[in-house]
Amino acid sequence: MRYKSQTIAREYLVAALLLFLLQVVFGLLNITKYIWGYDPLLNIIPFNVSRAIHINLLVFWLLLALMGATYYMVADELKTEIYSAKLGRVQLGILLASGVAAIVGYLFQWNFGMPFLEQPTVVKLAIVVAALIFLANIGLTMFKNHHTLTRMTATLLGGMVMLAVMFLFGIPFMDNLSTQYYYWWWVIHLWVEGAWELIAASLVGWALIKVTGVSRQRIEGWVFAEVCLVLLTGVIGTGHHYYWIGTPRYWLWWGAIFSAAEPIPILMMLVDTVRHMLGARTLRTVNTLGLAWLGASAFVHFMGAGVWGFGQTLPQINRWTHGTQITASHGHFAFWGAYGMLAIALMYIILPELSGQSTEHGSKVGFTAFVSMNFSMIFMVMALLIAGIVQVYFQRVLGMEYLQTQGHMRLWYEVVLVAGSVFFVGTLLVLWDLLRLARTLPVGEPIPETEPEAIPGD
Amino acid sequence: MPRTHKILWIATLFSAFAFLGMTVDSLHRMSARTHADQLSAQVVEGKRLWQHYDCNDCHTILGIGAYYAPDVTKSFAQRGEPWLRKFLQNPAAMYPAGRQMPNYHLSGAQIDSLVAYLGWVSRIDTNGWPPAPEGMAPAQGAASAELAGSKVYLAQGCNACHSMQGSGGALAPDLTHVGSRRSKAWILQQLDDPRRNNVQSIMPSFGQLATGDKQQLADYLVSLK
CATH class of the missing domain: 1.10.760.10 (Cytochrome c-like domain)
Structure with missing residues (x-):
């Protein structure tokens, strides 16, 4: 760590980790409700509440992780303190208070009632305030250092602005359900296949420069091309959500063509990451676990978002799979690969730097977590996929009643429960490992700035 | 900025504008497609x-x-x-x-x-979503009243409790051969008021079903010998 204000990143990342654990706990609760029809918690935490909490925590912990990493990265890139560490802490406080208010509110039916955007309007407005503080804090840091602004940080800011703007479309209540969903996708789709991709691409770029020592110019060129292609395919690609919701028929064409191209930039990111990792003969920083998570994230991002997404994006297939557990399979795989694993990779890179601990040889606990979480996630994703195929065949093709079909899917829900339990253990391990790495060795004076030695072939 | 980057940048902006244009058009058409006047x-x-x-x-x-x-x-x-x-x-x-x-x-x-x-x-x-299940297509040779009755059976979720040929719920009696045990009159009475046939029955009354639906359902069940 070079700058004192970077320590706010640790607070964001640790908060994110704890919320992640809570998300997994609620996931386990959800799957038990799927398996056993009798639900003793029916009138306390019914499925809709535990599911709302599960998916809200998902968004919440990932946002905290991305924001924390952004604070760290911007200071690192621009070689400066963050404009105001205090504002960063106020922002975190508002976000955590909003999160607690939302989750407690759900238990008492205080709910906006749109998936992922269940937060009541007052809470959403508080989140907007926090987002504005964040943008102001990052924006002012960049403005004060505009002469050292890098393309990577500019892209990151662009992603954050897009994220904040898109959120606004999720706030109003609309009388017409189709219109409400039309704009709901502007938040959901244009976040995960737009704004978040921009943020992720720039953070991955930064991490690659940092960890592999590959030249900035090469990486920045790639990131720019990837970001353009993400938006080029992803924006009109929103159309694959406009097949069946009361929208005009032409979206069947536009959605299909553009979303079929969406895996291209993700494939580029994978090739790019692997190339840079293999090409870096001399690593600037030896961070085995950080690299493992980063590389695996690029791969699972491609599989989960690219391949699994492509698998059901064409209307001829989507007509049958839309609204089944196949979507849940894709959702878990894509979020985990594109953002969950990336967040953990960034934690493995940032937290030890903040505490000054060595990362050279990842701990056994860390490796066990890496293996157990990824394998169990694959089992979960596969089980949900098979459950979804059973559902499509029995319910959509044969016309069997919904609940009856669910009975035939039970075996696969049981597999999800077993895999999810392994994933839970992995989460505990990764939490333990990262909290250990985050433990401060006393923060002294800012370490004098020293550029790493030039690397041959750079 | 290299030329390829410039082209990419322009194409991206163009796609965003195209998307906004399609949004205006979609919202216009959606009010008719969703019967917004209702x-x-x-x-x-x-x-x-x-x-x-x-x-x-x-x-x-x-x-x-x-x-x-x-x-x-x-x-x-x-x-x-x-x-x-x-x-x-x-x-x-x-x-x-x-x-x-x-x-x-x-x-x-x-x-x-x-x-x-x-x-x-x-x-x-919804552009034809969800698709009509192929398994619900009329079976050849089935009498039309019985076919309609089987649709009522599925639509009312009878199979949540009852089973037929091994598929369905386990809470209520199997109906695979119900026609050999019960008359049409008995079935109609059961639909109206299950407790008149059996005081301990936990089956809800389906008395509110349209008369035509009840007749079709009873015809269907009686045909299951």
Whole structure:
């Protein structure tokens, strides 16, 4: 760590980790409700509440992780303190208070009632305030250092602005359900296949420069091309959500063509990451676990978002799979690969730097977590996929009643429960490992700035 | 900025503008496709209730939401109004076994609004989604009244409790050969008031079903020898 204000990143990342654990706990609760029809918690935490909490925590912990990493990265890139560490802490406080208010509110039916955007309007407005503080804090840091602004940080800011703007479309209540969903996708789709991709691409770029020592110019060129292609395919690609919701028929064409191209930039990111990792003969920083998570994230991002997404994006297939557990399979795989694993990779890179601990040889606990979480996630994703195929065949093709079909899917829900339990253990391990790495060795004076030695072939 | 980057940048901007243009056009067409003129205060109140109770985090609607409970896009057309009303009053009465929906103790006016909302949703032009199940296609040679009866059987969710040829619920008697045990009159009476045939019966009354539906269902069940 070079700058004192970077320590706010640790607070964001640790908060994110704890919320992640809570998300997994609620996931386990959800799957038990799927398996056993009798639900003793029916009138306390019914499925809709535990599911709302599960998916809200998902968004919440990932946002905290991305924001924390952004604070760290911007200071690192621009070689400066963050404009105001205090504002960063106020922002975190508002976000955590909003999160607690939302989750407690759900238990008492205080709910906006749109998936992922269940937060009541007052809470959403508080989140907007926090987002504005964040943008102001990052924006002012960049403005004060505009002469050292890098393309990577500019892209990151662009992603954050897009994220904040898109959120606004999720706030109003609309009388017409189709219109409400039309704009709901502007938040959901244009976040995960737009704004978040921009943020992720720039953070991955930064991490690659940092960890592999590959030249900035090469990486920045790639990131720019990837970001353009993400938006080029992803924006009109929103159309694959406009097949069946009361929208005009032409979206069947536009959605299909553009979303079929969406895996291209993700494939580029994978090739790019692997190339840079293999090409870096001399690593600037030896961070085995950080690299493992980063590389695996690029791969699972491609599989989960690219391949699994492509698998059901064409209307001829989507007509049958839309609204089944196949979507849940894709959702878990894509979020985990594109953002969950990336967040953990960034934690493995940032937290030890903040505490000054060595990362050279990842701990056994860390490796066990890496293996157990990824394998169990694959089992979960596969089980949900098979459950979804059973559902499509029995319910959509044969016309069997919904609940009856669910009975035939039970075996696969049981597999999800077993895999999810392994994933839970992995989460505990990764939490333990990262909290250990985050433990401060006393923060002294800012370490004098020293550029790493030039690397041959750079 | 290299030339390829410039081209990419322009293409990206162009696609964003194209998307905005299509949005304007879509919103215009959607008001006819969704019958926006029929969005009465009651329908809107139904949507508000749907959101207030966070129904969408168990059910899908237009295929979006959680997968814990059935999609409701066409539930109005498939189940019919009486069924929906009865279910919303007391979900456990319709599905006494298995996965449950909490009883929200909705008032009569709230149920009216929710039913009006579901009626409006069922008329949205969804480009033919969800597809009609191929397994529901008419079997060759089946008498039309019996075929209609089998549709009533599925639509009313009888198989949630009863089973036929090994598939269905385990809470109520198997109906594979019900026609060899029961007469049409007995079945009609059972639909109206199950406790007249058996005081301990936990089956809910289906007395509110349309007479035609009841006749078709009874014809169908009697034909199962």
